[in-house]
Amino acid sequence: MRRLVPVSELRVTDRYRMTSSAAPATKLPPELVSDWQALESRWIDGPLSEWRALLPEQFNTGLSPARYGDLPRWREAIANLPPLPTAGIQLNAARVGISGSVPTETLDTLHTALMGLHPWRKGPFELCGLHVDTEWRSDWKWERLAGAIAPLRGRRVLDVGCGNGYHCWRMLGGGAAEVIGVDPTPLFVLQFKALQHYLRQQCIHVLPVTLEAIPAHLPVFDTVFSMGVLYHRRNPMEHLVSLRNKLAPGGQLVLETLVIEGDENALLEPNGRYARMGNVWQLPSPGLAARWLAQAGFSRVEIIDVGQTSLEEQRRTPWMTFHSLAQFLDPDNPGLTIEGLPAPRRAILTAELLP
Ligand SMILES: C[S@@+](CC[C@H](N)C(=O)[O-])C[C@H]1O[C@@H](n2cnc3c(N)ncnc32)[C@H](O)[C@@H]1O
Numbered sequence: 547m548r549r550l551v552p553v554s555e556l557r558v559t560d561r562y563r564m565t566s567s568a569a570p571a572t573k574l575p576p577e578l579v580s581d582w583q584a585l586e587s588r589w590i591d592g593p594l595s596e597w598r599a600l601l602p603e604q605f606n607t608g609l610s611p612a613r614y615g616d617l618p619r620w621r622e623a624i625a626n627l628p629p630l631p632t633a634g635i636q637l638n639a640a641r642v643g644i645s646g647s648v649p650t651e652t653l654d655t656l657h658t659a660l661m662g663l664h665p666w667r668k669g670p671f672e673l674c675g676l677h678v679d680t681e682w683r684s685d686w687k688w689e690r691l692a693g694a695i696a697p698l699r700g701r702r703v704l705d706v707g708c709g710n711g712y713h714c715w716r717m718l719g720g721g722a723a724e725v726i727g728v729d730p731t732p733l734f735v736l737q738f739k740a741l742q743h744y745l746r747q748q749c750i751h752v753l754p755v756t757l758e759a760i761p762a763h764l765p766v767f768d769t770v771f772s773m774g775v776l777y778h779r780r781n782p783m784e785h786l787v788s789l790r791n792k793l794a795p796g797g798q799l800v801l802e803t804l805v806i807e808g809d810e811n812a813l814l815e816p817n818g819r820y821a822r823m824g825n826v827w828q829l830p831s832p833g834l835a836a837r838w839l840a841q842a843g844f845s846r847v848e849i850i851d852v853g854q855t856s857l858e859e860q861r862r863t864p865w866m867t868f869h870s871l872a873q874f875l876d877p878d879n880p881g882l883t884i885e886g887l888p889a890p891r892r893a894i895l896t897a898e899l900l901p
Pocket residue numbers: 668684706707708709710728729730731734755756757758772773774775778802
């Protein structure tokens with residue numbers, strides 16, 4: 547049970563507690579204390595205050611040691627990150643990170659600590675010459691969309707299913723005023739924290755929260771991204787309506803999803819595994835995805851990119867040593883998945899909420 551405590555009762559030496567009279571007297575996961583401190587004052591008024599009130603409990607559930615037995619190991623990895631010079635911060639480069647160089651021993655320590663957070667799926671990153679060559683060339687997706695979306699300068703952005711926040715950094719680099727990424731996978735939140743340990747940017751947060759846990763009606767974001775999430779949802783229309791309800795009037799949705807070829811009625815329901823993933827429910831054609839967006843209440847729907855995922859874009863690397871796309875495709879026919887379904891093909895669509 548929570549109780550409110552007066553500021554005088556709070557000890558500044560207790561890093562797990564918060565320093566505001568409005569804060570709940572519960573412990574927070576240590577890596578999310580700084581997020582709470584920033585958001586509790588930034589979101590104190592207006593519609594975001596409703597979400598703010600839920601954050602402490604969401605943080606505790608999202609990084610609960612009882613639920614996630616690997617947390618102590620990941621925390622140790624972060625504790626072992628060596629000091630680096632942090633002058634040359636790069637948010638606008640394909641390899642997000644910091645330039646500069648450090649002695650080989652420091653790089654070895656950095657490598658070991660970051661490998662404690664394996665597998666690294668989204669990136670790439672580079673820290674003082676150490677290239678974190680992730681499974682995905684997420685920068686390629688960014689290149690495909692960056693010039694086709696409304697400029698992010700000054701916008702409040704929500705990135706739903708942001709993974710370790712690679713694209714969140716690119717959004718901040720694109721001038722967004724505030725970037726909120728949400729992802730329920732705790733390892734990805736800790737990977738974000740490893741980068742934030744060095745990049746130390748205000749106004750960017752990756753929170754261990756699902757889209758469904760955010761207050762349903764929260765029309766405050768100027769741009770909402772949902773990339774790589776739609777096909778994981780059993781009810782795609784519910785997902786789209788939920789995204790719409792996070793957009794401010796005049797705001798833009800950027801939707802990226804697996805698709806199949808075909809006319810605007812074409813839909814694949816894998817009914818089992820798809821490219822070895824067990825939780826893929828519906829793959830529309832780009833035209834059907836556009837129709838879904840219109841049905842969900844969006845206007846100015848545009849398909850800005852469609853293409854097959856290449857073996858260069860998603861592959862096994864020293865930073866992600868498990869199976870990757872090459873192992874998910876039919877060895878005799880790379881046009882098919884191992885289950886005999888059309889190989890992964892992805893589309894990016896934009897849509898707007900009329901003012
Ligand atoms: C395929 S990854 C996409 C990552 C990144 N957006 C990208 O495009 O590279 C999908 C991510 O969505 C997250 N996810 C799954 N269900 C979600 C939900 N209901 N709300 C928010 N994120 C979710 C997963 O944890 C995973 O990190």
